[in-house]
Amino acid sequence: MTNVRAKKNLGQHFLKDQNIAHKIVDSLQADGIHHVLEIGPGMGVLTGFLLQNTNYQTTVVEIDRESVDYLNKHLPALEDRIISKDFLKLNLNEFFQEPFAIIGNFPYNISSQIFFKVLEYRHQVPEVVGMIQKEVAERIATGPGSKTYGILSVLLQAYYDIDYLFTVHENVFIPPPKVKSAVIRLRRNETQKLDCDEKLFFQLVKAGFNQRRKTLRNSLKAFIRDETLKQDLIFSKRPEQLSVNDFERITRLIQDQS
Incomplete structure (x- = not known):
């Protein structure tokens, strides 16, 4: 797990625990969905399990050139399905014409921005499984009346059912983050359009x-x-x-x- 150097400016913390990686991928239900986009695969600990599932066509988006080189070398099954760009700047319609699920160990420094982008594409993204900071996960999943309830809570809950799945401790990452992490799952609810502007x-x-x-x-x-x-x-x-x-x-x- 030392082949790629974790870069602080990219918010990289590489997951080293295979059991947790497997558990995250198994949390993706993706009923009837063929396409899966993984954000920030790093050295592919989640990617390897995704590629084992023949129901999925897995694409990854990775901004770190060193990680891209590693994936090309160690996961040739990805073939030409590595998007070497900034996820936040992508026009996802250029890559997906059908519905697609999103999964990833999201970089902590852009996790909220990732969810705002999910909202932009909510009609194409029926499910998201993401590992993020525990504090952000609690904020997204909590209901009214809590001090952590905020903008993302309301906007995401308007269109998605949200499950806080499990907490992940610091010692399963390289380098260990200073905070605990959590895995949450978002599944599109029945609201296609709100009853207002x-x-x-x-x-x-x-x-x-x-x-x-x-x-x-x-x-x-x-x-x-x-x-x-x-x-x-x-x-x-x-x-x-x-x-x-x-x-x-x-x-x-x-x-x-x-």
């Missing part, structure tokens, strides 16, 4: 949580008429007290006033 919904969720210590009466006043703010008690709450349905209702209120 989705673009406005995203704006309101972000505006509310960007001033999370304020009530919505203060953080959303740029969007809503004063009389509506005064009349509806929902605006006396803080954003972490609101469910996805509550944010949908607020979005419809604003749509109706225009």
